[in-house]
Amino acid sequence: MKLLRIGEPGAERPAILDGAGKARDLSGIVADIAGEALTPDGLSRIRAVDPADLPILDGRIGPCVGRIGKFLCIGLNYADHAAESGMVLPKEPIIFGKATSAVCGPNDTVLIPRGSEKCDWEVELGVVIGKGGVYIEKDAAFDHVAGYCVVNDVSERAFQAERSGQWIKGKSADTFGPIGPWLVTKDEVPDPQNLKLWLEIDGHRFQDGTTATMVFGVAHLVHYVSQFMSLQPGDVIATGTPPGVGLGRKPPVFLKGGETMRLGVDGLGEQTQTVGRA
Incomplete structure (x- = not known):
């Protein structure tokens, strides 16, 4: 579905x-x-x-999950993205949070926040929790998954890495969390580790990867995160991004406003966002 x-x-x-x-x-x-x-x-x-x-509905497509309790993200989960970012490959998943107030629809305008100098993009596979649990065994992880969606983990790199403290500051501006267009139930995604994902800026393809190259796969991530906190229905885990982010370009390329981002994951639909300024 x-x-x-x-x-x-x-x-x-x-x-x-x-x-x-x-x-x-x-x-x-x-x-x-x-x-x-x-x-x-x-x-x-x-x-x-x-x-x-059922009656037909027309109108704006909103975030595919409502009332998200936790919006969790996994950092540096593709080896080649870690390399382009100049970061050491993690021995365990890096978990950070994204404020739920960042969530917006898949085609809503993304707003560069005030004071931003290094606004960046990240196409990701999102995992939506369906069955709550804690201390979930890895071989039972998919029992707790409702489905999957496209996530654009929009990031402000200066806020994230140059302003001290935790990454959440660079991840949580309003509109920095487009999700959707839809949640695809897990029965329609037989292998979440075999999905192509891509992102274009103004028609130029910057990211072109596959979930097959994740350092830590979906089952491991659900298991791992549940060792530190309970997971509830409607929680979202963004599983990391492949290479091709603006930070990794030589020289780096960042959003200035006026661009169009287009991104997608095989079988999960596409997003299109115009970039504006707050």
Whole structure:
């Protein structure tokens, strides 16, 4: 299933994509694509419905998950990206947070924050938790996954690395977390470690990678993160980015405003964002 949310910010309605690519209103079945609706029971309830019986929804595509509790990110999870960033390959996954206030729709305008000098892009595979848990065994990790989505982990590198403290400062500006266009349930993604992901700026392809080159795969990440905190339905884990970010160019290339970002992951849809300024 491909689940999405349609409507203006704060007023999105849950929807499912039908076979013709039309969004169908799920608001009579679930309150939102969030929380309980993402559990195995919630997804079964949605799966039992014939989309053709539901009204068509038109409008803005919002973030594919509502009321995200935790937006967690994994740093330097592709060896070639770590190398282009001049960073040592981690021995364990690097976990950092992205403020949930950064979340926006997949085609919303991304705003460069005030004082920014080094605004960058990162296409990533997002993992959406469906079944909560803590101390999850690696061989049970996929039992806790509801599905997957495209994430653009927009980053301000000076805020992230040159202003002291933790990376969250460079990751959390409003609009720095486009997710979607839809959440694709795990049954439609048989191997999350075999997905191509790419990103273009004004038609020029900067990132062109595959999840096969992740240092730590999805199952390990779900297991690992759960050793330090419980995971709940609707939590999102952004699993890292392949090489091709602006920071890694020689010389570095950063967003100035006015550009168009286009990105996608095989089978999970595409995003398109215009870059503006706050």
